[in-house]
Amino acid sequence: MIFLKKEPKVIAQEVATDIKRAIVNGMIKPGERINETQIARDMGISRSPVREALHMLKKEGVVVSIPYKGIFVNLLGKKDLEDMYSIRGLLEAYAIEKVIENKNEKILRCLRKNVEDIEKDVEKKQLKDLVSKDIEFHRNVCIFSGNKKLIDIWDGFQTQIEVLINLESGFYERFQLLAVEHRELLSLIIEGKVKQAQEKIKAHILQALDFLKESLKKY
Numbered sequence: 001m002i003f004l005k006k007e008p009k010v011i012a013q014e015v016a017t018d019i020k021r022a023i024v025n026g027m028i029k030p031g032e033r034i035n036e037t038q039i040a041r042d043m044g045i046s047r048s049p050v051r052e053a054l055h056m057l058k059k060e061g062v063v064v065s066i067p068y069k070g071i072f073v074n075l076l077g078k079k080d081l082e083d084m085y086s087i088r089g090l091l092e093a094y095a096i097e098k099v100i101e102n103k104n105e106k107i108l109r110c111l112r113k114n115v116e117d118i119e120k121d122v123e124k125k126q127l128k129d130l131v132s133k134d135i136e137f138h139r140n141v142c143i144f145s146g147n148k149k150l151i152d153i154w155d156g157f158q159t160q161i162e163v164l165i166n167l168e169s170g171f172y173e174r175f176q177l178l179a180v181e182h183r184e185l186l187s188l189i190i191e192g193k194v195k196q197a198q199e200k201i202k203a204h205i206l207q208a209l210d211f212l213k214e215s216l217k218k219y
Contacts (some may be wrong), residue, residue: 003042012052
């Protein structure tokens with residue numbers, strides 16, 4: 001049993017959150033069929049909130065509906081991945097510029113803590129913790145840009161990013177590079193080097209894409 005029982009009054013958002021967590025944690029794999037009936041049975045609820053939750057996840061692009069076959073975890077194609085990571089590069093390059101413009105001790109203290117946490121998880125080889133810390137760093141960069149629309153866009157595909165980072169971080173080489181890349185990026189932010197920081201974050205994201213394409217060959 002993957003899912004814990006729920007009270008009948010559970011709302012669809014809770015169900016959606018649990019399904020997303022199962023996908024991010026790798027309990028449901030990319031391309032795998034979502035069993036609506038089994039989820040409802042595991043949670044001890046009717047299929048209605050599960051159906052509504054899956055509808056929410058379809059809007060986010062986390063799952064896809066295939067006629068006469070069912071609902072599946074979205075296994076993004078090569079073009080989809082390239083498009084998503086290109087958008088990430090553009091969004092975060094813009095965010096970096098604004099972070100450098102807006103930077104203060106509170107912002108720098110938070111980003112330093114993010115990087116230190118990443119370094120500790122790399123040293124201890126705590127992959128699952130590392131993924132969440134990596135996500136936290138990049139989301140904080142978007143938050144500290146002060147642009148709410150940018151954050152909304154980034155949040156719109158956060159679950160997909162989490163799933164993808166889990167996959168590409170499985171490569172040991174990539175695992176080792178994460179700490180170095182984030183430390184270098186932080187140094188450029190502190191030094192106020194906008195162009196270099198933008199180039200660095202774009203290269204960081206595109207390199208992640210290359211590792212990801214290799215990871216997805218097994219699916």
